Amino acid sequence: MPLRALYAIAMPGTRLGSWVRSLLETVNAGLPFEATARLLNHPLCGRFSSTGLPPEVWATARATHPDSIAAWGTLGVDLSILSWPATDRRDNWVQRLQNVLDTFQVRHRAARWAREAVAYYKLQESLVDLSQPEAEILTLERWGAEISQLLAMLTVPAAPGRGGVELHSPVSMMGTKYDHVFVLGMGEGMFPQPVSISFPGLINFKPSPPDSSPPRLPIPGPVEMAEREARAFWSLLQAAAGNLTLSYPLVVRRQEIIPSPFLVQLGCVGVAPETMPVASxxxxxxxxxxxxxxxxxxxxxxxxxxxxxxxxxxxxESGALPDEYDGVVGLPLSVAQQKFSPSQLTNLGQCPFKWFAGRVLRLAELTEAETELSMSLRGRLYHRTLDIACKLVVGLNAEIKNELLTHLDAAFLKAEQVENLPPLPAWGARRQEHLATLRQTIQTPDFLPEGAAVLMTERRFEGEWYGLRVAGVIDRVDRTAEGLAIIDYKTSSQPPKGAKDGDDKPKFDIQLPLYMQLAETALFPGEKVAVAYYYSLTKGTILKKVELEEDALAQFANNVKVRLQTGQFPVQPDVEREACRYCPYDLVCRAGSRLNRK
Known part of the structure; x- marks a missing residue:
């Protein structure tokens, strides 16, 4: 049903007003990524496509976070029209804004909404007056302030046009006549509104001196306010020259609504319609x-x-068994064509759908440029630093830790370049904190036990593991008197979660046992792996040593092959839902209480 609201709203409340304010904020700030992205993806911006930036450009922009006209230009986005000077003539400022509106096709986009079209032409009329006096010199900041003031003063009809059912307040109906009047919200607490007396302006009221006459303030009391509501209602009844329909909702926000006292005074009894009309x-x-x-x-x-x-x-949402929409697709996958990393096997062991969504459906979040030192970036930075430093001590049998400490600063700087570390606030001081953490870690006895020597770092491998093709990277391998030691770095203070064990808890480790078995068969045939453990780079301690459970590992690998051959990848996270904690596919699987009904 078409409606006609006979009231005006301020220009900042329109799409056009918000876009112009966003434009000024973006230009004043020097085109930062987030503000510029909001500007280019605004509904009124038709510069590049009907939906904002093209998907391929948007994906690249999120991955690189361009923050200047030149940076956006490398993506094929020409924003040179937003290169505004620090000062200019008043008429030139108006022309610059007009050029931006034309270039971004704002008028064409605003024509889709009557209110936005009216707002556009009202802004155009006001810009003519704002261009005077033409030769006045204004700074960019002053020009932005004047535009903001102009927008705040302009108003446009909330629903321009003709026809439709008019919306009025009871007070605005006084003295009018309509053939049909529909009064909505005739429920208690809705009409009349509860009496509330609040006068914030009296906070700064200063009493008059004792010798002066007392001030007279026309402040209505509760009785007067209730009478005012009653008069408005009775005037509303007089406005109906033909039909008068009074209605109220039975339930609002799960709360039952009773009739208004006005309906009781009129002797009206509400009758619920037998069938509710379809409203949309x-x-x-x-x-x-x-x-x-x-x-x-x-x-x-x-x-x-x-x-x-x-x-x-x-x-x-029912208790039915999982089907193709829950990962049970029934389409077999070739075991020979799949290549697994230890983390992929762990994901599959934690929740089959998690692996299916990432590796088969190839769902992925858009790559986002890192503007802070996230946990993952810090982990990569530490790993890379130790990799660079440890490569310089391979083959040494004495004074290894001293050599590592000697090369640590240079290795850290090189790691920053390799990992494309973004500009970070106060990074010079923060770098020293991270270096101090790594120095302390290197000096701990567990980092490199007495008599051990670094054999290799970041060693890539490929091989076969219980009939599955696997590939991965071992952080570090040491040679000790007892045999080889495999070390996997972690920046957390807890050992990583594994696949589900017999109790459906994520405690069955796959990564290090796989490393141990591949090291003895593919990397160092004939040599024995004496120990494998996770080592915390932030705590400087061993988090967990693992032991081989060959029967359980063989059964796990066999279960993986069965899932591939039968196409069974249901949403079945571990009982503690650890697999769901940082899962990027929660919007797809929507794991929740529904899983308890399966």
Whole structure:
């Protein structure tokens, strides 16, 4: 039903007003990434496409975070029109803004909404006056302030146009006549509104001196305010020249609503309609989905796909066994063509759907440029630093730690370049803190035990593991008197979670046992791996040593092959839901209480 709201809203409340303010903030700030991205993806920005930046450009922008006109230019986005000087003539400022509006096709985009079209032309009229006096010199900051003031003073109709049902407040109906009047919200606490007396302005009120007459403030009391509401209601009744319909909702936010006292005084008794009319296309779709089934008798391009999606969700939320929408696709995958890393096997062992979503469906979050030292970036930085430093001491049998400490600063600087470390605030001081952490770690006895020597670092490998093709990277291998030692660096203070064990808890380690077995067969045939452990670079201690459980590992690998051959990858996280904690596929699987019904 078309409505006509006979009131005005301020220009900043329109799409055009918000876009112009966003433009000024972006230019004043020097085109930072986030502000510029919001500007270019605004509904009124038709510079590049109907939906903002093209997907391929947007993906690259998120990965690189361009923050200047030149940086955006490398992505093929020409923003030279936003290169505004620090000062300029008033008429030139107006022309610059006009050029931006034309270049970004704002008028064409605003024409889709009547209110935005009115706002655009009202802004154009006001810019003519704002251009005077033409020769006045303004700074960019002053020009932005004047535009902001102009937007705050301008108003546009909330719903411009003709026809439709007019919306009024009771007070605005005084002295008018309408053939049909519909009064909504005749519930207690809704109309009349509860009496509330609050006068913030009295906080700064200063009493008059004792010898002066007392001030007279026309402040209505509760009785006067209630009488005012009553007068407005009785005037509203007089405005109905023909039909008068009074209504109120039965429930609001799960709270039952009783009739207004005004209805009681009139002696009106509410009668609920036998059938509620369908008020919108969306509501009609919900009715047809649940009562008629599919698009029977309905001509709607959406209902068919909506019905299918609704049926899928109803089944997903039921106690039925998982189907193809929960990862049980039933399509076999070739075991020989799959190559697993230890982390992929762990993911598959924690929740089969997690591996399926990432490796088969190839779902992935957009790459986002790192602007802070995240946990993952810090981990890569530490790993790379130790890799560079440890490569310089391979083959040494004495004074190894001293040599590592000697090369640590240079290795850290090189690691920053290799990992493309972004500019970080106060990084000079923060770098010294991280170097101090690594120095302390290197000096601990467990980092490199007495008599051990670094054999190799960041060693890549490929091989076969219980009939599965695997590949990975071992952080460090040491040679000790007892045999080889395999070390995997961690920056956390807890050992990593593993695959599900017999109790469905993520405690079955796959990574280090796989390293141990591949080291003895593929990397160092004939040599024995004496120990393998996770080592915390931040705590300077061994987090966990692992032992081989060959029968359990063989059974795990066999389960993996069965899942591949049968296409069974259901949403089945561990009982502690550790697999869900940092999972990027939560919007796809929607694991929650529904899994308890499976």
């Amino acid at each position: 296309v969306e509501e009609a779709r919900r009715v047809y989905l649940t009562s008629m089934g599919g698009n029977k008798g309905v001509e709607d391009s959406v209902i068919k796909s909506a019905y299918q999606a609704w049926r899928v969700e109803v089944r997903r």
